Amino acid sequence: MSVLVFANATEGKIAKAAYEAIFYAKKTAEKTGGNVTALTYGSVGEEDLKKLGNYGASKVLINKNISDENDQTLTNLTAAAVEQEGAKTVIFSFDPAGKAIAPRLSAKLGAGLVAGAITLPETDGGKFIVRTNVFSGKAFADYEVSTDVKIISLLPNSLKAEATEDEAEIAEFTPEISQGKLKVKELKTRSGDGIPLPEAELVVSAGRGLKGPDNWGIVENLAEALGAATACSRPVSDIGWRPHHEHVGQTGIAIRPNLYIAAGISGAIQHLAGVNGSKVIVVINTDPEAPFFKAADYGIVGDAFEVLPRLTEAVKKFKAAN
Amino acid sequence: MKILVCISKAPDTTTKISFTDNDTKFNEENVQFIVNPYDEWYALVRGLELKEAGGGSVTTVTVGGSDHDPIIRKALAIGADNAVRINTEPQDGYTVAKEIAAYAEGKDYDLILLGKETINYNGSQVGGMLAELMGLPYVSVASKLDVAGDTATVEQDIPAGKQVVEGPLPIVISCAKGMAEQRIPNMRGIMAARTKPLEVVEPAGAAPLVTASKFSLPEDKGEVKMIDAENAESLIELLHNEAKVI
Numbered sequence: 001m002s003v004l005v006f007a008n009a010t011e012g013k014i015a016k017a018a019y020e021a022i023f024y025a026k027k028t029a030e031k032t033g034g035n036v037t038a039l040t041y042g043s044v045g046e047e048d049l050k051k052l053g054n055y056g057a058s059k060v061l062i063n064k065n066i067s068d069e070n071d072q073t074l075t076n077l078t079a080a081a082v083e084q085e086g087a088k089t090v091i092f093s094f095d096p097a098g099k100a101i102a103p104r105l106s107a108k109l110g111a112g113l114v115a116g117a118i119t120l121p122e123t124d125g126g127k128f129i130v131r132t133n134v135f136s137g138k139a140f141a142d143y144e145v146s147t148d149v150k151i152i153s154l155l156p157n158s159l160k161a162e163a164t165e166d167e168a169e170i171a172e173f174t175p176e177i178s179q180g181k182l183k184v185k186e187l188k189t190r191s192g193d194g195i196p197l198p199e200a201e202l203v204v205s206a207g208r209g210l211k212g213p214d215n216w217g218i219v220e221n222l223a224e225a226l227g228a229a230t231a232c233s234r235p236v237s238d239i240g241w242r243p244h245h246e247h248v249g250q251t252g253i254a255i256r257p258n259l260y261i262a263a264g265i266s267g268a269i270q271h272l273a274g275v276n277g278s279k280v281i282v283v284i285n286t287d288p289e290a291p292f293f294k295a296a297d298y299g300i301v302g303d304a305f306e307v308l309p310r311l312t313e314a315v316k317k318f319k320a321a322n
Numbered sequence: 323m324k325i326l327v328c329i330s331k332a333p334d335t336t337t338k339i340s341f342t343d344n345d346t347k348f349n350e351e352n353v354q355f356i357v358n359p360y361d362e363w364y365a366l367v368r369g370l371e372l373k374e375a376g377g378g379s380v381t382t383v384t385v386g387g388s389d390h391d392p393i394i395r396k397a398l399a400i401g402a403d404n405a406v407r408i409n410t411e412p413q414d415g416y417t418v419a420k421e422i423a424a425y426a427e428g429k430d431y432d433l434i435l436l437g438k439e440t441i442n443y444n445g446s447q448v449g450g451m452l453a454e455l456m457g458l459p460y461v462s463v464a465s466k467l468d469v470a471g472d473t474a475t476v477e478q479d480i481p482a483g484k485q486v487v488e489g490p491l492p493i494v495i496s497c498a499k500g501m502a503e504q505r506i507p508n509m510r511g512i513m514a515a516r517t518k519p520l521e522v523v524e525p526a527g528a529a530p531l532v533t534a535s536k537f538s539l540p541e542d543k544g545e546v547k548m549i550d551a552e553n554a555e556s557l558i559e560l561l562h563n564e565a566k567v568i
Contacts (some may be wrong), residue, residue, distance in 0.1 A: 069485070071459060100460055102417065110531065113531065116445065136441045140540070181490050184488065185486045187485050188483045196482065267334055274543065280561070280565045282561075298560060302551025302554065306554075
């Protein structure tokens with residue numbers, strides 16, 4: 001019996017969210033028993049394979065013949081690993097790959113799936129209950145899974161992964177499986193070393209209060225000083241000031257960073273839904289009546305054009321001193 | 323091209339959420355329901371655009387009781403040719419996928435589109451399950467879709483950037499922002515929708531794989547700590563020493 005983790009790799013790099021999934025699996029195995037096996041594919045380097053061990057895998061299965069993300073091939077590969085390892089729990093990250101492969105595997109195996117988990121499974125009394133966000137972050141649901149094999153996909157940033165010196169045994173895994181029909185034609189990795197928003201621990205976000213796309217420098221400067229990702233409200237992405245993958249909220253993406261700084265966003269219920277899983281929320285707005293202040297931990301009534309540059313300078317000073 | 327668009331019902335985005343029956347059921351009282359925005363704005367509208375460009379038909383399919391009819395009429399008003407409602411309450415993503423697969427099997431749809439998730443359960447499950455049950459390829463969270471001949475080309479936002487994926491028809495695709503622009507139905511569309519066919523079919527029957535045992539609401543945040551704008555710099559110290567997030 002083991003806990004199997006699908007560790008997605010893009011161009012041979014294992015995603016940060018996959019290490020969280022490994023650590024989550026380790027914590028799950030402490031409750032359910034068994035060891036953690038990581039499954040990955042492609043040209044993953046030795047350093048990344050080693051890190052899978054550091055975060056909690058005792059065994060790593062790698063299929064080097066599969067080079068790109070193919071939903072059917074990877075579902076079949078995962079199903080073969082479930083069988084070989086006798087896995088009773090399978091963990092994915094709740095990212096586009098996990099959103100494709102976990103439901104496929106669920107239907108293939110008739111195994112219950114809890115998608116977007118934010119807690120470890122509660123296993124008291126022989127039950128298996130996992131919490132997720134529902135209503136786009138406005139509420140939680142506790143899902144009970146009673147199928148023999150259980151599948152969980154983990155929302156990024158739901159727990160802090162801790163590494164140890166532990167190492168995993170690494171084995172090639174090349175079962176006979178049928179191949180899927182999709183082909184990745186092109187991969188455009190994000191320019192620069194920007195942090196993918198769903199994985200970011202710190203996020204600086206802005207809304208219509210910024211008055212125009214040319215004013216985003218002050219947002220980017222603060223984000224850069226902090227090492228944060230940038231985000232925006234829906235109106236801003238709808239009018240094309242910012243790319244749509246930055247839109248957080250009910251119809252954009254839901255994030256749960258450690259720190260969410262929102263400037264010039266009033267805090268409509270739809271926006272709050274996407275960010276209220278954030279550990280700490282800072283709101284900067286000229287309007288003291290902005291509803292967002294009610295959901296904030298820290299608030300500054302002031303003009304983003306003055307406050308953001310001052311915060312940037314303060315962060316730089318703080319970083320220099322620490 | 324024969325296009326099937328999966329449509330589900332969701333509470334309006336401004337809805338205040340509450341629960342009944344010992345926190346095991348969503349309280350639908352006084353809730354305004356809409357077509358799930360991802361299904362409507364992106365999957366349906368992109369399906370209509372593809373039909374307008376290349377001919378064919380757009381059928382919507384919904385799993386649910388007759389209380390779903392208003393949102394189905396809305397989809398017809400936006401431009402779908404006809405609609406199918408599978409007459410059973412959705413229990414989990416799997417039962418929905420099973421019912422749609424049972425209906426769509428053998429009907430030769432070239433393209434099955436749906437939103438990347440519903441705004442009520444956010445599971446992103448039905449598309450992948452449906453694809454697996456029908457033995458079709460699946461692309462999740464697509465922001466762009468084009469079809470040429472028998473091939474679909476799909477753009478997808480992934481954590482590392484953007485990925486362009488190609489697959490043969492028939493294919494299942496979950497649609498996200500970027501795919502299309504919302505369409506507001508006009509009076510003619512609304513009138514036409516009244517007489518467009520809405521077929522009600524009986525369910526094949528499927529058992530759920532998971533059950534929601536309890537719902538809860540996030541705890542209220544404590545008092546917000548206000549910082550004087552003149553003293554904005556002190557925020558950084560607070561984030562370090564008090565909140566411990568930097």
